[in-house]
Amino acid sequence: MNKAIEALEKGHQFSATPFVLDEEAVARYVEAVEDESLPRLAQAEGKAWVPPMAVAALALRSLMEEMTLPAGAIHGSQEFEFLRAVEAGERVACRAWLAHRSQRAGWWILAVEMEGADDSGQPVLTGRLTVMVPR
């Protein structure tokens, strides 16, 4: 069930929703961000690399199937570690949990930590997202 993020308790575990980084979705992402570096690198290495931020963006989208950010929410900070390059066609499942929940000056401060893993269970990225939500 989709719930407002500020209604979740600290420690809440999000369902690991798998997503496939198919060629069409990757091409749409590369076009949207006008990334010229990744296609050059992919061509030079003969691999269909996915931009690491595309993996991150789609991992965040998979979380949004379970939580809602209110319109006034502000993205405060972001951390990512890209553990290995991902190729188009791979499937990633993102496991995430609410790592922090506090109140300050009329805002909820919330942090979600996540780990995206491939089909063999090997992590491909980890991340931490901090958002501020008006109370």
Place this chain on the structure above:
Amino acid sequence: MSQEAIGKERWGVGAELPSLAKMLSQEKIDRYARASGDFNPIHVDPAFAAQTPFGGTIAHGMLLLAYLSEMLTAAFGQAWLSGGRLKVRFKGAARSGETVAISGHVQRVQEGHERRRLWCEVGCLNQQGEVLVAGQAEVKL
């Protein structure tokens, strides 16, 4: 000297990463919303956004991070894709119609047994010179 060795030689403290400039438009923000699935009205609904303190739509923070990642891919290639780390704070909003500048430089280098570890200060500024995103990237070469 191998390409890898040349790459390692290139990145001393103070070395500048290949900067980028990106013009933001509502069309580009909408395109990113479709690609990422993030349709928060602050990004895609001008009428809604006009009623917020921003006074208009703003770009997704993750779009600005995509620009940072493009710069880091251009600088470090595979080392960025496999082992790169990024830690940033969002300090301001990028508005539709603005041009943002993405830049960075090597802040610290640590020589390891087999690999060299670099910490880079990275950021995104608008055309008024206001910092929109600031943080650090780390790679192992």
